[in-house]
Amino acid sequence: MEYIGEHLGIGKVGNVFVILSFVFALLASISYFLAAKENEEAASWKKIGRIAFRLHGLSVMGIVGTLFVMLMNHYFEYEYVWHHSNRIMPMRYIMSCFWEGQEGSFLLWTFWHVVLGLILQRTAKNFEAPVMSIIALVQVFLASMLLGITIGEYHLGSNPFTVLLREHPEYSKIPLFSDANYLANPAFDGRGLNPLLQNYWMTIHPPTLFLGFALTVVPFAYAIAGLWKKQFNEWLKPALPWTYAGVTVLGIGILMGGAWAYEALSFGGFWAWDPVENASLVPWLVLVGAAHLMLINRNKGQSLFTAFFLAILSFLLILYSTYLTRSGILGETSVHSFPTAGMAGQLLVYMFCFVIMGMGLLIIRWKHFPKQTSEEAIWSREFWMFVGAIVLLVSAFQISFYTSIPVWNKLFGTNKAPLKEVIKFYNNWQLPFAFVVTMLIAIGQFFKYKNTNIKEFLKKIAISFFVALAFTFLMIYILDFDDRYFSILLFSSIFAAVANIDYMFRVLGGKVRKAGASIAHIGFALVLLGALISTSKKEVISQNTSGKDVAQLGKSYSNNDNILLTQGDTLKMGKYLVTYVGKRHEGINIYFDVDYFTKDENGNLVKEFRLAPLLQTNPRMGNVAEPDTRHFLTYDVYTHITFADMEMLKDKKETGDEYAQAKNHTIKKGDTLFSSNAIIIFDSLSVNVDKAKYQLKENDIAVEAHFQVLDIRKKYKANPIYVIRDNSIQPIESKVDELGLKFMFWQINPEDGKIQISLQEKKSNVRDFIVMQAMIFPYINILWIGCIVMAIGTVLAIVERVRKK
């Protein structure tokens, strides 16, 4: 069939770029490899390598550009465009469409490597050839992920351009494609970007995180180059600023992910030890360790092996986390890993190649390492920095090992599942590590390289120690902090912050430019402090106070975190009184407005603020709850909807006049019933029924029940009649139209005088309600401030290091 209006040309162009990027990466890698040999031909190979890498870069830009053009012009004939965008989506999220898919995110990663490679070509000098050879090799693997060619039975990569929607195996048989002019069909549109990702954090979090990932390749490439060229110490100096940059960018990227989760997801926090989160935290921890060891080695020439090991490992862990999140192996344990694209095998090959290369080379070269003549003194800075790096490594190991449960299951055929209380498990394990690390951060800088006079050291540190201790007790008092285990970390984090502030002013004389490390450490301590306080003192305030009760079921294990709010009612929740005002529809979002009041001295309600947590009727994931949070200086009020009756979300007019299902009641005189809007009292029965009025026959037996129906304003009467005519029951209903109630009288039990009635309410009577969860996160701002401080500190450290060159 000849299809009309398809833009097949641009796909071919894109595909040419894909192939070129692969070929040039391969050429660059080989040329640079030969250039690293330093023979006569080296210079010309280097030239070829340079050009090849630039052409590779150009091709990658070409791929990126082509994909953007396709996305912006809505070329839905291409699977990737159809899959990740649509016409109605705001254009500002076009970037998010770009990296939503597997291919696009690989492309983003590749793109950053190109940028870094182009900078390194100019700055690496002697190291250019070996370093660029490694980076180009990494690019060969990444470019192969986009190839999308089939060799025999095996698919290599997944190509965003060649896959036409009509040729896509899953969709090819769809009747739509029997129309040659399907593109002109006005109803044909893309699937669009997952609305959950239509959030500004999703525009900046992925590129930041991927730049962080990409930056780990630089210390890796330098370390390999150092081993390869036997320049065991020379690689450190140029690699250090890159390592710091990696620490900064990856750290910020991870915390941005946390900020997104806190704002757009409703799991109730910023960190859940989810495998995907762990997959980026683990390499970061190792990279931080690497940065410190590289620094020791640069200054004192010690711990060389470990410095190499960690620098190589952090990149390998990035590859491992790529495997974890993209091979589909996490399956049930994580909600937000990528679906599989059949690349598990390719990812494994990619990882093992570099594991063998990195670790193999390290082992081979080990015996050539310069002999360490003396052991570190116990009171030296280098010794304690070394200890700190090792603690980070062990901490990373613990997280990694537990996160890898699905991998162990696959390897050993076991059937293990992570605990439900997984957060608590990680917290308990990580707390001692965090304690040791923060203690080391506090005292580390007060130690001198080589050796320290311990008396002087104690004198210097004493002030910080006691100030921190005083602060800690104050915090414990203010926060009513009762957990002893957590108090230890509370102290050590405060100690770390205080000691570094002290160091910055007393020792460095407040010279900000030199204080990069101190500032970064203060930031890190604040991040931990904020995380510790906001998580351990997190308070769920949405206990059910609706009175519509839980206790009668006797379920002691009911977690009781949810509050039921009926429209119009005001309930107490924590220190607030809350009212569910109503709901608003905006596009696919349904906002639930909830007002928060406090009482003033006179007992009057004063409105404080309104929060509108929402339900997103997400066409791709079903209904997703998104939280709404009120930020105060010292705490956040965080709320999200846990249940809303979707039936009620429809317009009331449709169903308003119908009666809902009847409820049966067996009652005796004097009993009280409740409808949603009234109190109903059963007064009496009478046999004196006005037969004419109800058109009853002479032989009919009729009994009338008298009810008082009370709402807030008025008293009504309801008199349903029980009628037996010719041996059958034919009751006469009684309505209270003002309240939308209908009564039917079905049965009398002469023995105990009880009667059975049914009560129906109009659907419009049943008031809307929501079930909500609300919590208070105290002092979470410390965490965000810490994040910014840490970023400033590391940037200062990088600037200082580059300047020193």
Next chain:
Amino acid sequence: MKKIHILGIIIIAIAIGAIFTTLNNTSTYASFAEAASEPDSEFHVVGKLNKDKEAVYDPKLDANLFTFYMVDNKGMECKVVLHKNKPQDFERSEQIVLIGQMQGLEFQASDILMKCPSKYNEGQPQASK
């Protein structure tokens, strides 16, 4: 003995500790029958919702109580009492993972994970004609 060796021993000890606790602090993917054989331990049971039987959630009575019937992967059906709110879109779920323990004939679940078809299998291109 050098300091480095002492440090090494400590690290190895902690690492072994981490491995050991990982192995001890896991629950198991299991069927209802297996869960019933050890009523006091926590299990992950994977299965499908029985859509023919009644799922009861009355938030006005208890917002944290939801009961339904699930058929596990071995085909055994069991009543489930979930001590949480009814998840949004529960009916659309394709697969359910329950976390909890067996008590008598009921599975008392403290948490639930769901897979919705839309999340993994993508929708189809559509156009009305």
